[in-house]
Structures are given as structure tokens and as C-alpha cells.
Amino acid sequence: MNLLFANDRRGAYPASLYADQNEPLPPFPPLRGETRADVAVVGAGYTGLSAALTLARAGRRVVVIEAQRVGFGASGRNGGQLGSGQRLEVDELERIAGKPAARRLWDMAEEAKALTRHYAHEAGVAVHPGIAHAARSAAEVRHAHANAERLARDYGYDQVQPLDRAGLRALVNAPLYAGGDIDRGAGHLDPLALALGLARLASSAGAVIHEGSHVHAIVHGRTARDPSIVQTGTGRVVCDHVILAANGYLGRLDQGVARRVMPINNYVIATEPLGERASDLLAENIAVHDTRFVVNYWRLSDDRRLVFGGGETVSYRFPDDIAAKVRRPLEQVYPQLRGVAITHAWGGTLAITRSRMPLFARPAPNCLSASGFSGHGVAMANLAGMLMARAVQGQSEGFDAMAALPAGSFPGGAALRWPLLVAGMGWYSLRDRLGV
Template sequence: MNLLHLNDRPGAYPPSLYADDCGPRAERPPLRGEARTDVAVIGAGYTGLSAALHLARRGFRVTVLEAQRVGFGASGRNGGQIGSGQRQEVDWLEAHLGRDRARALWDLAEEAKALTRDLAAEAGVPVGAGIAHACRTRSEVDHARHMADHLARHYDYDQVRPLDRDALAAAIGGGNYAGGDLDQGAGHVQPLALALGVARLAEAAGAVIHERAQVTAIDHGAPSTIRTDQGLLRADHVILACNGYLGDLDGHVAARVMPINNYIVATPPLDDHPEILPDRIAVADTKFVVNYWRLDDHCRLVFGGGETVTYRFPRDIAAVVRPHLLSVYPQLRDVPLTHAWGGTLAITMNRMPLLARVAPNCLSASGYSGHGVAMAHLAGRLMAEAVAGQAERFDTMAAVPTRPFPGGAALRKPLLVLGMAWFGLRDRLGF
């Protein structure tokens, strides 16, 4: 089963609002014949594009190999939320790694947000401000309030404002949540526009990007040999930036990173519903299968949610997501959905990204667990630093222990079926 081709037409972006907004794009040519480069980057999502950009600006010859199109995967399909911190909150990091390492990881995540904003500004892509977190229970609200105080006291971060039930309801214009918080230092962006913009920056710096250049094998060595369906590339360094589309290119990473699917819909402009997100913030709730949403620049609601227990997208994605949307905004019952699309992201056992040195001259970053818009851009920068001989910051992230899934890559699909069914049931029962 190859997720690169299971749900999508070769060379075609999904039928998303983002792809429609960005318009048709001329394809970059695939790799044909033999070529030589300093660094081969496999995957043209946020991770690979950021690595290519930072390496090219350091003077390296960089070649990016993308099996489909730039931003084809999760980078061009996600909810666009630029969240603060790591996927795990700092209290979890403190308990498992200690306060000093938790602070180092927090600081890296703050750098990730700043980097993403800087790249968006350089590429001319607007970034909205603020993400609200909608809690379903009183205990979650209490924890959110505690974490806001903890971040202000111990991490010098005073951007999180607790919200009671009424304040959250006013901020989002719907839902039946117990309260939550508003992170005014977080943000949101049109994700495919960002990927395409970073690709332009990388090419302007000298990187070469090949589309429709699926890597079929890698022989690590000095140099490494990377084979595609039409060509061969020799490189001194290799960067794996494939996330949920890694396939069998590396067994160590595949055993620790599980692809999962998620689904998003979009509405027409909601000019008749000024109560919905009046301040144009984004929102994510506390369900395990998270609901997340925002308004775009044309006041169209982009809403993600829903789970399935198979890697194949459902025939009617809108029917999967609509109940989740209506659970928050029942007033949109008669509003049509103009777009519905699916995408594949990747998670790890501990929901922390997996950064790894899988061969002496091969680095990998993946498994952002739904927190990748900022962290993937930072991972690309850290891998570029490591290739250039400055690996301390890469090693800080790589030192976070990430266990393989039970049974490794071979049992990921049965685990996906069991896990998504169980946690979907828990969400529906309100746990």
C-alpha cells in the first residue's frame, strides 16, 4: 500500500479550498538521468523546503525530490494553525524530561513560530493572530488556567488568557464548551500558500526542486545514491522529509511514525453569521480526534475533524466532517459545503516529533502529530545546521526518546484501526 497514490491522482493537488485559491501551477520537471548534489532532500513539504532554503542560503548545492507536487502532503492540506510550544505541554515535558530540557524545547518551539512568521512575511503570505483552545470539561478548564499561570511564571510567556464558558462562547460564536483559553501569541495561515511561498524562496536561493520524482531506493554511502523512477542522484548528505508518506524508505523511522488521515471541509463566506469567530482567531478543542477551525480571508469557515479506521479516504468526506461542524455551529445546518478533502499526517507514540540520524550522512524529521506548521519549518533549519556541522540544536530535539509502535511498521495499520475506533468512541461519549 503506497499512501502517495492511494487517495490522490498523480501530480494533482487534492480538491481543497487551498488549491483552488492558489490556482493551477506549472509542474517542475522530474529528475531524469544522473545528477550530483551536496544535499538530497526527499519531500517538498515544510520540513524539506525549510531545509533546502536554509542549506541553499549557506551555499550548499541542494536538490529536492518530491514524489508528487510541492506542498502535496500534510503541508498543503492542514488546518494552518501555528501553535505555541511542543505537541506535549510543558508539564508533561517537565515530568518526563526535567525543567531544563522542557525549557530548551519550549524555546525551540518559540523560535519555530517566529521562523514560520518570518518565512510567511518574506513570501508575502498573511498570518492571522490567536488560537483559542476549547475545553470540554471543568477539569480541563482548570488545567488550562494552571498552564497559563505556569507559562507566565516559569517560561516568560504571558500570551495565554484563560476564558470562562461565556467568554469562550463569545470568542468562537458557538459550541457547548466549558471554557478554555486564548493564546494571543499563536497564529494561523493558508498552508498551501505558505508551502509554495517557501519553495519560491528556496529556488531563489539556488535550490533545485524536482516534482513527480518518487524515490524508490536509497543506498547510504559516501556519496549516497538515491534512485527515482526516472533518474539517479548522488549526494554527500540525505535529508528524509517525508512524514506520513515515508513508505519503506527507512525502517527505523517507519517503526516510530504512524500515518493517520484527517479531513477538512469549507463553507461559502459566512457574512450572515458575524457571531462566528468575530476576531478571526483559530480554534482547536480537546477531543483526541481534534476539531479545529478558522475563518479564511474571505470569511469562509475551514473546519477539520472526524476519524476513519482505514487509510483510504471515505467516498463522502463532507458527510464525515459535517456532524462535527454542526456540533459546534448548529446554526450552519443549511449552509452548503463547497470543498471537502482528506490528508495524511503522522504521529508518534509520545506525540513528540522524531528527529533522528538514520545513517552517518542521513537525517530525518517527521511525526509532528498535528503540530507541524511551525515545528516542521524549525526541523528543516535544525537539519540544515547539522549538515553544516552545528548539530547541538538538532541533537536537543533528537534526544527526546521516541519508542517504536508495538510490532513496528508491520502492525501500524491494525493499531490505527483499533486506536481510532477506541478514541473516536471516547470522544463521542465525552471522555
């Protein structure tokens, strides 16, 4: 199944709130015939556009090839949360990689957050401060508070404020949670607005973008001196370097990456404008995510709708009624919204790894890949693009540091990873429902 076309119409954004509230860019032309480039970038989400922008500003000839439209994938559909740190918390990173490496990874994540804020500022996209972390049990609250103390003591990051049940309830009027914390150094934004802004910036810098151009095959050069060929149905790019930035939509373009990166679907809804009712849900304009394995996450849009993500399916096909799928966790978190009108409901495909840390890899001598951001990609995907662009220019320290992280394959490899994940997701979903 080709996830690029399995759930969405060709050349059209999903029926999301973001697509309704952002003016689309004029279409970029499909690739036709043969063209030459220093770098071909496959995928026009945050990763690909960040790479293209960095390279174009450095004077490289860059061609970006997108099967659908810029920001079509997870970059234009996600919950818009600009989180701190890596997908794994620092105590887990210290256990896996040691304290010096964990500190380096934290600093890189802070660089990712700063880079994304810079891009948003350049693109005229507002970033609203604050993300609350809602814990379901006393043990999870203790862990959150210990993590906040560790960040302040060992990492010099004092932006995380621990919250007991009453403190969290004062910010997030949801009865499910036992406490948590609020990260004032994190934030949230309109994700599609950022993707469209990056496309404008990259195009203005000289990057050539082709939409509606599905890459069918890549022929890599045998050595670093040999050119590579990126082939679509109507043309091809002959280039010195290839950057793979398709994340959950990479498909069969590289089996080595596919063994270690798993596409999964997630679902989001937007309610009707809530007006004054919105203040009963969130006392401040912050974003929230909780501690479920299948995470619930939410924030308010600028017109006071609740944008809420949650729910899972065991199929690559989106459910017929996404709104009904997400309404259940929404009403569990906010019983006061029972029966609220849902005006938008959409799905999207992201990618995870076994470690939940992104996979940076070199599939061929002149090919770089970054994917598997595991729901933590708003900042890290932008950094990944910049790091790959720097590596192309001979500055590979940041890329190599990420590529050195352990990255096991999924059991069964690319062929059997999905059935085995279904079994695992069923188990963790049961744990979520039981509150374990």
C-alpha cells in the same frame, strides 16, 4: 499501499479551498539521469523546503525530490494553525524530561514560530493572530488555566489569557465548551500559500527542485565519507548527505523510522462564504481547536468561509463522502450551521508518534530524518528543516536536542502498527463521543 498515490491523482493538488485560491507554480521538471549534489532532500513540504532554503542560502548544492507537487502533502492541506509550544504541554514535558529540558523545548518551539512568521513575511503570506483552546469539561478548563499561569510564571510567556465559559462563548459561539483560553501569540495562515512561497524562495536561492519524481530506494554510504544514492524511476542523485522530509508519505524508505512514525488521515471541509453569519461563529479572526482526542479545529478564510477539520476513519483510503464525514462534528460544534453548503472537502495524511513529539533521527551516517509532528507541524516542520540543514553544516546542537527525546516504536513495528492503532482509535473515539 503507497499513500502518495492511494487517494490522489498524480501531479494534482487535492480539491481543497487552498488549491482553488492559490495560483500553482509552473511545474518543476522530473529528475532524469544522474546528477550530483551536496544534499538530496526527499520531500517538498515545509520540512524539506526549509532545509533546502537554508542550505542553498549557505552555498550548498541542494536537490529536492518530490513525488507529486511542492506542498502536495500535509503542508498544503492542514488547518493552517501556527501554534505555540510543542505538541505536549509544558507540564507534561516537565514530567517526562525535567524542567530544564522542557524550557529548552519551549524556547525551540518559540524559535519555530518566529521562523515560520519570517518565512511567511518573505513569501508575502498573511499571518492572523490568535488561537483559542476550547475545553469540554470543568477539569479541562482548570488544566488550561493552570497551564496559562505556569507559562507566565515559569516561561515568561504572558500571551495566553484564561477564559471561563462566558469568556470563551464571547469569542467562539459554540455551546459545547466549558471555557479554555486564547493564545494571542499564536496565529493562523493559508498553509498552501506558505508552501508555495517556500518553494519560490528555495528555488530563487539556488535549490534545484524536481516534481513528479518518486524515490524508490536510497543506498546510504557505509561511512560518513562515502556518497549516498537516491534513486527514482527516471534518475538518481549521488550526494554527500540525505535529508528525509516525507513525513506521513515516507513509506518503506526507512524501516527504522517507520516503526516509530505512524501515518494517519484527517479531513477538512470549507463552507460557502458566510458573510455576516461568520461573526456569529467567531467574534474575531482567530483559529480554534478543542480537546477531543480526534481534534476538531477551525478558522475563517479570508473570504469568510469556515474551514473546519475533524472526523476520523479506520482506513488509509479516504471516504467516498468526506463532506458528510466532517459535517457531523461541524454541526455538533455549530448547530446554527446545520445544512450549510459545503463547497470543498479534502483529506490528507499526517504522521504521529507514540509520544506525540516529533521524531528526529539519524538513519545512516550521512542521513537525517525529522517527522511525526502529530498535528503540530506548521511551525515545527519549518524548524526541523532548518535544524537538519544546520546539522549538515556541522551545527547539530538543536537537532541533537530533539533527537534525544524518548521515541518508542509502535507495537507490532512497521508491519502491525496500523491494525493496533485502529483498535486504539476506536477506543478514543468512543471516549470522545461519551465526553470522557
